[in-house]
Amino acid sequence: MIRKYAHVAVVAPIKGLLTYLVPQELSHVSAGNVVNVPLGKRKCRGIVFSITDQAPETEFEIKSLDSIDPEYEAHSIALRLKWIQWLAEYYFHPIGLVADLVLPPLSKGKKNAARKRSPIPEFPPESPFALNEEQETVYNAIAADTGFQTHLLYGVTGSGKTEVYLHLFEKTLKEGKTGLFLLPEISLTPQLVNRFAKRFGSKIALLHSQLTDRERTQFWWEMIQGEKQILIGARSALFCPVPNLGLIVVDEEHESSFKQEEKLKYHGRDVAIMLAKEVNCPIILGSATPSFESWLNASKGKFKLHRMTKRVGDIQLPEIKIIDLKASAARSKELKLPFWMSE
Structure with missing residues (x-):
């Protein structure tokens, strides 16, 4: 018998x-x-990365597996193993502690406890808004890529980037795939969740620090089992092994809060790009003020750059003037105003 x-x-x-x-x-x-x-003298949870029939060369006794946890299907987690290994090596973190992040905080049996109130409100379905010419151009350019490609969407505040995301997620769902929308914790406002809920109804799930462990477990399983198709969350949502990913969006990609500074120290934007590469799907980095790294990668042709320079409805951008503080000092004194204030 082969061992x-x-x-x-x-x-x-x-x-x-x-x-x-x-x-x-x-x-x-x-x-x-x-x-x-x-x-050692204790029992421990782990994730199997590979099976081999080649015996290791060691003088120590090789212990046996105790049991398989029947709660988790191997297939969904197996799709993330290469990505987990890259994370552990790139960020110098124990691989088992990285792998454990892809599992929910509670066991499956505790997910069905009734919620007092759903974090996602219910709204009547809303029809998509028509895109303007600039939005349509960006949408078509991004939609043309079906495999891995990093897109940098540089759009001024109020240019309608979110509406472009919504149209692209709608296209992704029609193709039978799922989507992941990442944004800084501070940007996860009820207004944004409401906007997605109006468009996609019960198809969205949430993962962020303001949810209870029970709520996070519930949403985790709903994504894994295909009950939900779009996952919205902060950087930790990256670790949910969402099946059949077709689109990843990282909004406000310049935000420093995408960096985790404790335990596993990683940058959510960079990790999201590697995940998109692993699952072979497009990823969009959106910002009105792109990070230097993303801008450099776009200028070198590594990322595809898309610009949105106008606000929706032709609303004018505020006028910006450069004030010479030295020249205005005398005038400020005359008006009895602080030196940094102008007329």
Whole structure:
């Protein structure tokens, strides 16, 4: 009988994968399975990254897998394994602690507790707004790419970037795929959620820090099981293994809050780009003030640059003047105003 061995990322501060013997009763185990394994004198959760029949060269006794957690399907998690490995290597973080982030905070049995009030309000369905000429140009240019491509959408405030996103998400859903919309926590306002709810109704899910563990678990499973098609959230939403991703949007991509500064230190924008590359879908980085990194990548041709220079409804941008403070100092004194104030 050929023995099988599993390479497992255990949820512990250990750099690499550990090898476990696959017992006969667990011979059906595969990459992506969540398993329980012995680690020292305790039991530990882990995720299987690969199965091999090649025995490791070691003088130590190889311990066996304890059990497979039947709650999680291997397929959805297996699609993220290469991306998880890149994250752990690029950001120098234990791979098991990275892998554990793709799982929900609570077990599946606790997700069905009734909510007092849904975080997503109900609205009558709203028809899409007609795009103006500039929006239509950007929409067509982005919609033409079906595989991986990073798009930098540089649009002034009020130019209608969100409406372009909504049209692209609508196209993605018609193709039978799902979408991921990321934005800074501070931008996750009720107004934005309401706008998506009016357009997509019960098809949206949320993941952010203001939700309870039960609510996050509920939305996690609704995305995994295909009950919802668009996930809206802060940077942590990246780790939900959304199946069949067809579009990722990172709004306000210049925001520093996309960087996590504790535990796994990563940049949500960069990690989102790598996820889009892994699943082979387009990604849009939107901003009125793009980051230097994104602007440089666009100028070098690595990103496709799209500009939206006009506000919706031909509303004029505010006039900006440069004031010479030295020249205005005397006038400010005459008017009894602070030196930095002009007329």
